[in-house]
Amino acid sequence: MATTTTDIVNGLPSAVRTVLDFGRGRWLWAALIFLALLPIIGGKTGLIGNYGFMQLSLMVVFAIAVLGLNLLTGFNGQISLGHGAFFAIGAYTTAVLMFHLHVPYWLTLPVAALMCFVAGYLFGLPALRLEGHYLALATFGLAIAVPQMLKYRHIEAVTGGVQGLQLDRAVAPFGLPFTANQWMFLVALAVAVVMFRIARNLLDSRTGRAIMAIRDYPMAADTMGINTAHYKAMTFGISALYTGVAGALFSIIIEFASPDNFPFALSIAILVGAVVGGIASLPGAVIGGVFVQVIEKYADAAARQLAATLHLPIEIQPWTIYGIALILLVYFMPMGIAGGLAMAWGRAKRRWPALAGVK
């Protein structure tokens, strides 16, 4: 009898097989537990400093923001170039509550979520009549106008105008032995886990199928009795809620909110994250969030390095790389990194059936 790879796998000790069996849940939990232990593993040993934890928290934050855009654009087919606006609304809701009313930071999150849901829903109503390019255009305008709106004179007393609002540091409760940055990393992680879980459930539900049906074939969805207008506006609201919560966490983490934190570039960064990660994928949102933050931090150095190695007469800026990455991805990996990986994994499984866990 010829030995196949399947036999080899089945012959392995069960412990090894467990590892090879890419049961999604198990891997996910392992990764999450590892991340949750990071403040102890990395923090207490000094491997990761406070700055490092801040970077990690911001990755989580952007993962949530990108997830919001994914829900709207990837799963519902509505293009938004202006999600930075909802990010800003979330951030300012939290900042105003903390600064003026001294609300504890964790209590501001649900309020920010609600505010952004309402804002998104309201913006989604006129957007119902817009499709494709036109919706992109309206949201593009939103992204450009937001920094200016935040400086509107009548709300200056509340928003702090150009100076913005300086927030108190969110410290660990009950005397837990974490620094503020480590603690906020854990908070952001917990929020992210809950929100990704909810997104998963939402998409797996009847509602989720309706949302995706509208993306794939709006007219057929309508004929099937799906209330397209209701679902589209709702999805806009939910999407804004996600991105808004990310914004709220953002302002708590950087302890600051000012109009210049939410430029047009922020909206583009969220879009870049979504496209790079994979526009209709939850893991893609995580990849996208990490990408946005990593690029933000390292692209500058990388670009300089690149310009030096190629002996270019000019400095390359990170945004040039952003742009080129965007265009190349559209050509070669339209489903983003997550889609590309999934495809490679599918190919590998066909090539080596044992990987698929054939018993």
Add this chain to the structure above:
Amino acid sequence: MEQLFAQVAAGLANGAIYACLALALVMIFVSTDHINFAQGELAMFSAFMCWQLLEWNMPFWLALPAVVLASFVLGVGIERVVLRPLHNAPVLSIVVVFIGLLTIFNSLAGSIWGHTLKAFASPFPRVTFPGSAYFGSHQVGMILVTGALLLALFAFFRLTPLGLAMRAAAQNPASARLAGIRVDWMLALGWGLAAAIGAVAGTMVAPVVYLEPNMMAGILLYGFAGALVGGITSPGGAVVGGFVVGVLENLVAYFGNVLERSTGLYLVGNGEKLTVALIIVIVVLTLKPSGLFGSVMVKRV
């Protein structure tokens, strides 16, 4: 009243820029059905090229045609290289590519020319004429240039065989192809024309706002508003829309100011210009997407 008149005049001058940009947007929309989010950055890039030529002591009226030509080539190149492979791609891919182009041109201009504000001298001689209390010579120059541009385009599309071919390719690509028109080259040509018009807009606006990589974001939004008000399928409409939006922008600020002085209530001012543009865009899109002069789109089910 005096002031109101001055505001309208200033609005017309700004409107000339919006009209140019709107014209460029319409050009691409008509020939390819895409809304070019990178149009503003392309115009900015062209303005920088012109500035560079002026720095090298080239006279303006020589530099402008050179830049317009270079921009034309750039536009054709972008269509052929970047957008050609995406002819049947979903809208999202196209939008993402435009955003990619936007960031590339914006950051490249920053890399090459830096982020410090650069003064850009007005190419028009400073002369006094009746009414120069309201219009500076640059303002009049801008309006004249926009008018000339529109006339030239009108003549091109109505009177030349190439213009006819372009219109045919835009209206009915399949039949045009059967009639022997090279439709894909017509699209590239549309892009080239748009980039060339954008170059004119960029060089005209540069003396007003100073040269800087981010100078176009707000202006582009007004260009969009102008194109939408006029109807994004109509070149003439875009020009009218551009002027309307320009005047509207200044009037809103003016009446906001009047309101504040008479009642003490601040509602809108210069700080809300972009918000006003956003509201115009959304209102037109939701209430009358075809604009004033655009053709109503009918979707086949």
